[in-house]
Structures are given as C-alpha cells and as structure tokens.
Amino acid sequence: MATARDVAERAGTSTAVVSYVFNNGPRPVSAETRRRVLEAAAELDYRPNILARALSAGRTYSLGLLIPQIRNPYFATLAEHLENFARQHDHLLLIGDSAGDPEQESAHIGSFIERKVDGVVLVSLLVEPAIQRFTAAGVPVVALHPVPEGVTVSTLSIDYVAAAEASADHLLSHGYRTLGVVTGPEDSPGTSEHRRGIERALEKHPRASARYVASPVSRFAARDAVQPWLQQKRPPRAIYCSTDEQAFGVLFAAWEAGLRVPEDVAVMGFDGTSECTVTIPPLASVRQPIDETARRAVELLLDRTNTEAARHVLDYTLIPSASCGCHAGSAWLGR
Amino acid sequence: MATARDVAERAGTSTAVVSYVFNNGPRPVSAETRRRVLEAAAELDYRPNILARALSAGRTYSLGLLIPQIRNPYFATLAEHLENFARQHDHLLLIGDSAGDPEQESAHIGSFIERKVDGVVLVSLLVEPAIQRFTAAGVPVVALHPVPEGVTVSTLSIDYVAAAEASADHLLSHGYRTLGVVTGPEDSPGTSEHRRGIERALEKHPRASARYVASPVSRFAARDAVQPWLQQKRPPRAIYCSTDEQAFGVLFAAWEAGLRVPEDVAVMGFDGTSECTVTIPPLASVRQPIDETARRAVELLLDRTNTEAARHVLDYTLIPSASCGCHAGSAWLGR
DNA sequence: GCGCTTAGTCTAACCGCTTAGATAACGACA
DNA sequence: TGTCGTTATCTAAGCGGTTAGACTAAGCGC
Numbered sequence: 001m002a003t004a005r006d007v008a009e010r011a012g013t014s015t016a017v018v019s020y021v022f023n024n025g026p027r028p029v030s031a032e033t034r035r036r037v038l039e040a041a042a043e044l045d046y047r048p049n050i051l052a053r054a055l056s057a058g059r060t061y062s063l064g065l066l067i068p069q070i071r072n073p074y075f076a077t078l079a080e081h082l083e084n085f086a087r088q089h090d091h092l093l094l095i096g097d098s099a100g101d102p103e104q105e106s107a108h109i110g111s112f113i114e115r116k117v118d119g120v121v122l123v124s125l126l127v128e129p130a131i132q133r134f135t136a137a138g139v140p141v142v143a144l145h146p147v148p149e150g151v152t153v154s155t156l157s158i159d160y161v162a163a164a165e166a167s168a169d170h171l172l173s174h175g176y177r178t179l180g181v182v183t184g185p186e187d188s189p190g191t192s193e194h195r196r197g198i199e200r201a202l203e204k205h206p207r208a209s210a211r212y213v214a215s216p217v218s219r220f221a222a223r224d225a226v227q228p229w230l231q232q233k234r235p236p237r238a239i240y241c242s243t244d245e246q247a248f249g250v251l252f253a254a255w256e257a258g259l260r261v262p263e264d265v266a267v268m269g270f271d272g273t274s275e276c277t278v279t280i281p282p283l284a285s286v287r288q289p290i291d292e293t294a295r296r297a298v299e300l301l302l303d304r305t306n307t308e309a310a311r312h313v314l315d316y317t318l319i320p321s322a323s324c325g326c327h328a329g330s331a332w333l334g335r
Numbered sequence: 336m337a338t339a340r341d342v343a344e345r346a347g348t349s350t351a352v353v354s355y356v357f358n359n360g361p362r363p364v365s366a367e368t369r370r371r372v373l374e375a376a377a378e379l380d381y382r383p384n385i386l387a388r389a390l391s392a393g394r395t396y397s398l399g400l401l402i403p404q405i406r407n408p409y410f411a412t413l414a415e416h417l418e419n420f421a422r423q424h425d426h427l428l429l430i431g432d433s434a435g436d437p438e439q440e441s442a443h444i445g446s447f448i449e450r451k452v453d454g455v456v457l458v459s460l461l462v463e464p465a466i467q468r469f470t471a472a473g474v475p476v477v478a479l480h481p482v483p484e485g486v487t488v489s490t491l492s493i494d495y496v497a498a499a500e501a502s503a504d505h506l507l508s509h510g511y512r513t514l515g516v517v518t519g520p521e522d523s524p525g526t527s528e529h530r531r532g533i534e535r536a537l538e539k540h541p542r543a544s545a546r547y548v549a550s551p552v553s554r555f556a557a558r559d560a561v562q563p564w565l566q567q568k569r570p571p572r573a574i575y576c577s578t579d580e581q582a583f584g585v586l587f588a589a590w591e592a593g594l595r596v597p598e599d600v601a602v603m604g605f606d607g608t609s610e611c612t613v614t615i616p617p618l619a620s621v622r623q624p625i626d627e628t629a630r631r632a633v634e635l636l637l638d639r640t641n642t643e644a645a646r647h648v649l650d651y652t653l654i655p656s657a658s659c660g661c662h663a664g665s666a667w668l669g670r
Numbered sequence: 671g672c673g674c675t676t677a678g679t680c681t682a683a684c685c686g687c688t689t690a691g692a693t694a695a696c697g698a699c700a
Numbered sequence: 701t702g703t704c705g706t707t708a709t710c711t712a713a714g715c716g717g718t719t720a721g722a723c724t725a726a727g728c729g730c
Contacts, residue, residue: 052686252613278587387716
C-alpha cells in the first residue's frame with residue numbers, strides 16, 4: 001500500500017503538499033504541482049489511510065445509526081437509505097442495533113463515541129441519557145422522533161400527533177365505533193404523540209370509543225398483545241397500530257382468530273414500509289418519507305456550519321388500502 | 336479524554352508500561368505496577384483510543400459483514416447475531432448492504448479494506464472477485480455459502496444440496512405432482528445447489544415434474560415471478576422457494592390469485608427465519624442455524640492461529656408447517 | 671565472586687497523515 | 701531600491717498509541 005511519502009517522493013514534493021492536494025488543503029498548491037502529485041498518486045494507486053487521517057485530523061468519515069431493531073423493515077429501509085447518502089458523501093455508516101435492549105444501546109453509544117463518528121442518527125430507547133452522552137462527547141446528533149421538552153438536539157420527523165390523528169380519523173370515518181390501539185411501550189418516544197392524535201380524532205367521532213394496549217415493537221409481541229381482544233365476543237371493529245411492524249402481527253392474530261380483514265376487523269399500520277403492499281391483505285398505513293429523512297439527516301450532520309439545534313418537520317402521506325376497508329387494494333405498489 | 340500519557344504520569348510509569356498492562360503486552364509487568372496503572376486508569380476513566388491503536392498496531396477491532404439485502408429478515412437476523420458475538424469479543428460489526436447491486440458491493444469491499452477490518456463475513460453477489468480482493472489485501476474471509484471450486488477460502492454453511500433435497504422431498508411426499516421452483520438469480524451462489532438437490536428429490540418421485548424460475552431475492556420480485564404460473568388454468572400444486580424472502584412474495588401472489596395455501600397450492604420457504612411463524616398461513620421452511628453460524632464465523636475470523644481455509648458444514652432442520660400441507664400449524668414458535 | 675539469564679522498566683522510533691510555523695520567491699508600491 | 705504582502709513550499713511537531721532495543725537489578729550455577 002502506497003503512502004503519502006511514496007507519492008511525495010515520486011512527485012518531488014513534501015508530504016505536506018500531498019495532503020494539501022487531497023484535502024484541497026488549508027494551503028494553496030500550484031496547478032503544476034497539483035498535476036504532478038495527482039499523477040504520482042494515480043500511478044501508485046495511492047489512497048490516504050483513513051485511520052491515520054482520523055487520528056491526526058479528528059474526522060473519521062463515518063456516521064452512526066442507532067436503532068432499536070434492524071429486523072423492523074422500517075429501520076432496515078432507513079438504514080439502506082442512510083447508507084446510500086452517507087456513501088455519496090464518502091462516509092461509512094455504522095449501524096448499532098439495540099435489539100430492544102437498553103444495555104446494548106448503551107454499549108453502542110460507547111462504541112460510537114470511542115470510534116469518534118462524525119455524527120449520529122438516533123432512534124433511541126432511552127432518549128435523554130443517549131443524547132446526553134453524545135453531546136457531552138461533542139458528537140452531533142439528529143433524532144428521528146420527538147424528544148422531551150428542554151432537550152436541545154436537532155430533530156427530524158413528521159408531525160406525529162397530526163399523522164396519528166389523520167390515521168385514526170381515516171379509520172373512524174369508515175363508521176367503525178370501537179377502536180383498538182396498539183402503541184409502543186409506555187415510555188418510548190412517540191407513544192404519547194400517537195395517543196394524543198387519536199384522542200383528537202375521537203373528539204370528532206363522539207360515538208366511537210377506544211381501548212389501548214402498549215406492546216414492544218415487534219410483530220410477535222403485538223400478536224400476543226391483541227390476541228385477548230380478538231378472542232372476545234366483541235373484538236374492536238378496527239385496530240390502529242403505531243408501527244407497521246406491529247400491524248403485521250395484528251394481521252396474523254386476526255387470521256388466527258378466524259377474523260377477516262377488513263370485513264370483521266380493520267387494521268391500520270404506521271410507517272408505510274413497502275412490505276405493506278404484500279401483506280394479506282395489503283396494509284393501510286401512514287407513509288413516512290424515509291428517503292428524504294435520510295437525505296436531510298446526512299446533510300444536517302455533515303454541514304459543519306449549521307450547529308443550531310432545530311426541529312425539522314417532514315410531510316407524511318396517508319395510504320388507504322384493503323386492510324382499512326378502502327378498496328384501494330394494492331394500487332400503490334411503491335417499492 | 337485521558338490519554339496513556341496521563342495515566343502513565345499519574346501511575347509514575349512510562350506509557351510503554353500502560354500499553355503492556357492494557358494488552359497483557361509483549362513484556363511482563365510486576366503485580367504492583369500493574370495495580371498502580373489500573374488504579375490510575377480507573378480514576379481518569381481512561382480508555383485507549385481505538386484509532387491510535389489501530390494505526391500503530393494494525394488491528395481495528397472491527398469485523399465486516401457484506402450482504403445483499405439487510406431488508407431480508409434472514410440477513411437482518413444474521414446481522415443481529417453477528418453483532419452480538421462481535422461485541423462479546425470487543426469488536427464492532429460494520430454492515431455493508433449491497434441492495435443487490437454489484438457496484439455497491441464493490442464499494443463496500445473497498446471501504447472494508449480501507450478501514451482495515453480484522454475480518455469479513457461474506458454473503459456475496461460476485462463471489463470470486465470479492466474474495467480475490469479481500470485475500471489480496473490480507474483480510475481473512477468466511478463465506479456463508481458455497482464457493483466455486485478452486486477458490487481457497489473458509490466456508491461455513493449447511494449442506495445446501497442435501498437440505499434442498501430434503502425440503503423438496505418433503506413437499507413431494509405430500510403427493511404433489513407438479514412443482515414450481517423459485518431460485519435466486521442464475522449466477523448467484525447457492526442456486527445450482529438448490530437445483531441439484533431438487534433434481535435428486537425428483538428422482539425419488541418419478542411421477543412428479545418441476546418447472547423453474549429465477550428471480551431476484553426479494554418478496555416483490557418473487558411475487559411477480561410466480562404470478563404467471565398462478566394465473567394459469569393448472570398452476571403448480573406446490574412451490575419451492577430457495578429463500579423465505581421469496582416465499583413471502585409467493586404467499587401473497589397466491590392470495591392475490593385467489594388460491595388457498597395449502598389447499599390449492601403448497602409453499603415452502605428456505606432459511607427458517609422466525610418471520611415464518613406469523614405469515615398467513617405459517618410458512619414451512621428449512622431452518623439454518625443462524626446463531627451457530629454467527630458464533631463460529633466470529634471465532635474463525637478472530638482465531639489468529641488457525642489460518643487454514645476449511646469448509647465447515649452445519650446442520651439444518653426441516654420445519655413443516657401449515658403452508659406445506661402439514662398440520663404442524665404454528666407449533667414451532669421459536670422466535 | 672563472576673558471568674549469564676531473566677524480569678521489569680524506560681527511551682524513542684514508528685504507524686501515516688495533518689497543519690502551524692518558517693522560508694523563499696516574486697511582484698507591487700512608495 | 702527597500703519594504704511589504706502573496707503565494708507556494710518545506711520542515712517538523714503533533715495525533716495517541718505500540719514495541720524493539722537499551723538498561724538495571726536480581727537470581728542462578730559453579
């Protein structure tokens with residue numbers, strides 16, 4: 001592996017100049033010298049050693065993504081997109097999957113800090129301590145969900161309350177009177193926003209009532225969570241899920257209980273992953289703009305000029321489909 | 336952030352001794368000195384700078400995982416397990432998701448080499464060139480699939496031919512005469528092994544016949560691939576898929592076509608992801624031992640003594656379920 | 671008591687790159 | 701012509717570790 005020294009020798013310069021060329025360095029380089037350096041570098045197939053660069057310049061050209069579950073298609077898709085944008089900016093994406101375990105999350109946080117990532121995209125289990133540690137270590141953070149008041153960090157997300165309201169309103173507008181609501185765990189970010197949105201929707205449909213259950217965000221847990229409802233004589237006529245992942249489990253639970261979707265029980269998901277288009281039946285959902293989220297998250301983290309913590313709000317899209325009772329069927333085959 | 340120098344000063348030693356202590360270094364350290372160093376380190380909350388260590392010692396304490404699609408639950412699960420084992424050995428797992436694109440795969444290979452990962456777990460699109468580049472760069476590799484003859488690299492996988500035969504045999508033993516087979520792309524690793532296994536099974540069931548289709552490994556592509564079959568007057572009585580991911584698409588295609596599973600068409604997957612337990616109906620499959628695969632892959636890569644390329648064979652498990660026509664139902668709720 | 675080995679420690683070079691400070695060349699300008 | 705500001709380059713000191721080589725003191729055999 002050729003080093004900067006080799007290139008410098010061949011080009012008849014010092015290593016400093018080589019560095020200046022490859023970084024559009026802090027000092028100018030004459031056109032002629034630049035040409036010679038680039039030529040020598042090409043001949044030797046020189047590529048700067050990232051580790052050395054990281055040690056001396058303090059930038060690692062890597063970003064961290066901290067998520068609760070890579071198996072959740074929403075997060076898998078997010079990771080895919082983030083990786084693309086990171087690569088376009090010559091950065092590597094490190095994925096930290098906590099598998100729902102706060103201890104693993106904590107270990108990942110330590111690992112990211114140790115490895116001096118240039119920034120972190122955060123979907124956290126324990127929001128405050130996580131942000132605390134990153135900011136203490138001087139690592140820029142973008143959170144993709146609501147954060148508690150008073151926490152100063154950039155966030156990038158849809159308006160969860162409004163989206164939840166729209167989704168619940170859509171379900172209730174079919175005339176369903178009894179609503180089951182599956183949220184994430186009590187204390188996890190977003191849960192209270194979903195609740196609030198649903199309550200607002202209920203105000204518009206005074207004859208409807210809701211029952212709630214909190215469940216870990218996994219199709220298996222969600223299935224277990226709603227099973228009791230579906231075995232009752234009068235199951236809820238419609239079920240609102242705060243993630244697609246949970247909705248997948250609910251669809252299965254309905255099938256197990258011998259209930260037809262949407263004839264006996266309607267179901268809505270939330271996230272709008274493309275997996276929704278091939279569930280049985282296709283799942284109605286609220287699409288989050290994953291692609292744009294990823295693009296802007298990378299931009300925010302890599303833009304060194306902008307260090308203000310700001311709340312960025314993105315647009316969501318309501319996607320009716322067979323499972324809610326609409327006959328959109330599988331019309332929106334966006335993949 | 337405290338450095339080795341700080342610790343050395345506080346402990347009244349040189350930085351060399353600090354290094355010896357933290358690495359059980361190449362030189363011995365007296366018990367008393369070791370104690371003082373550890374005490375000083377604890378007081379200062381010292382943690383060796385991984386980047387500096389990597390630069391000077393040449394080890395990065397990171398492993399790479401190169402996969403075609405993180406959204407495929409099989410790979411997502413694999414990533415989860417690998418990450419666990421890697422963390423147990425104080426290593427970070429870098430995930431390179433090619434999203435089915437050889438160019439992205441190539442970019443990841445470069446990135447892994449540049450970052451000097453200590454080893455790579457490989458599930459490749461273009462097997463030979465990938466292995467070539469890693470071995471040329473001196474990076475140890477474990478491939479999780481069959482590799483072409485003559486390629487010297489460690490592999491760690493089940494016996495695909497035998498597993499495919501067992502799976503096809505199981506399907507055909509229900510008495511189904513017409514078999515549809517969905518494989519991965521022509522040239523992708525494993526495809527020929529699946530074919531060979533199926534042909535062996537067909538020899539045992541002389542009245543049965545098979546038709547084949549190659550499809551990218553995605554539920555969406557698989558759905559499109561089998562749709563023509565299912566719209567025919569006489570669709571195949573059973574469909575064998577070489578991955579669960581594809582089987583998910585096939586289940587959907589059957590539903591779309593108004594065919595019942597397994598009454599009209601039976602389906603088998605391959606991989607045995609836990610997602611199989613909550614499909615409609617639950618999916619029969621062949622379970623690969625992901626956990627053991629991950630454990631041994633990490634061991635192989637980190638065991639510096641063993642540099643022999645060897646072919647390690649793991650055990651698979653046939654998992655009958657509702658979709659193949661067995662009434663095991665959702666009995667195997669292993670998650 | 672002497673040479674030889676061994677344990678324990680320190681010094682300093684090195685990994686490969688970045689960048690501030692010193693230096694040289696060159697017009698512009700009074 | 702002397703001075704000053706620019707531009708382009710080189711020198712060398714980091715970044716924070718690792719580790720070979722030099723050194724000392726203790727332990728051993730004879």
